[in-house]
Amino acid sequence: MDPFHITSKKVLTLVMVIDKDNQKILLGYKKRGFGAHLWNGFGGKVEPGETVRQGALRELQEEAGITVDDHKIQKAGLLLFLFENDPMGLECHVYKAYEYHGEIRECEEMRPQWFDIKDIPYEQMWEDDKIWLPELLKGQDPFYGRIYLKRKPLEVEGEEEGKVTVAAAAPSSTSNVSLTMVTVPFTTAQPKSGPFALFDHRLDLNLSKIPKEIAFDGTIASYED
Ligand SMILES: Nc1ncnc2c1[nH]c(=O)n2[C@H]1C[C@H](O)[C@@H](COP(=O)(O)OP(=O)(O)OP(=O)(O)O)O1
DSSP: OOTTOOSEEEEEEEEEEEETTTTEEEEEEEOSSTTTTOEEOBOOBOOTTSOHHHHHHHHHHHHHSOBOOGGGEEEEEEEEEEETTOSEEEEEEEEEESOOBSOOOOOSSEEEEEEEGGGOOGGGBOTTHHHHHHHHHTTOOSEEEEEEEEEOOEEEEEEETTEEEEEEEOSOSSSOOOEEEEEEEGGGOOOOSOSEEEEEEEEEOSOSSOEEEEOTTSSEEEEOO
């Protein structure tokens, strides 16, 4: 059985706000929940009754305090995140925006900050970001990526003589990761750099149409009109 086979998926959004004139990108430091302690674009789950685009605009407003005109937010691509031995995939719709309204502000979930495009903190981001984000920034969209992730079993949280206190990740990748604190011998410790490691990927660039939906077998099921 393929350990990356999925039978269901959740729909997510991710918005990258780019200041072309100053060659900067707005990222948010995730303070809690799934992907905590990583920098990322702004986004989240699409709620019942809203379109994916509406969900993207709402999450951007909630997490960074800013709005983008509907016709100024552009779909850049689609990413399918697949987790080993987890039948639920994450279908992530990636958008880019070059203009916005309002004042950027922090919220209880995200702390926004501008970064020079040449200094993007990839070492503190989801490992797959360094695969597709440079292509988005180079204008190689629309893209479709399949990202295969493996769980890192342990995260180092603290240290005491010969032992470390670690957080063991909960068994499902689809809910917010809950962490159980346990103390284990030092030798079993693993670096604290996020609960998942990149295992493999496939990225298709410069597609002639924008992918809209992914089938469970990983093929593009439909394209945007
Ligand atoms: N692997 C990877 N690379 C880059 N970006 C992401 C991933 N996995 C992800 O989930 N993401 C992105 C997609 C979304 O923008 C967020 C996750 O959304 P989440 O915070 O779980 O959704 P919310 O609806 O905001 O969550 P709660 O409000 O329920 O906490 O990360």
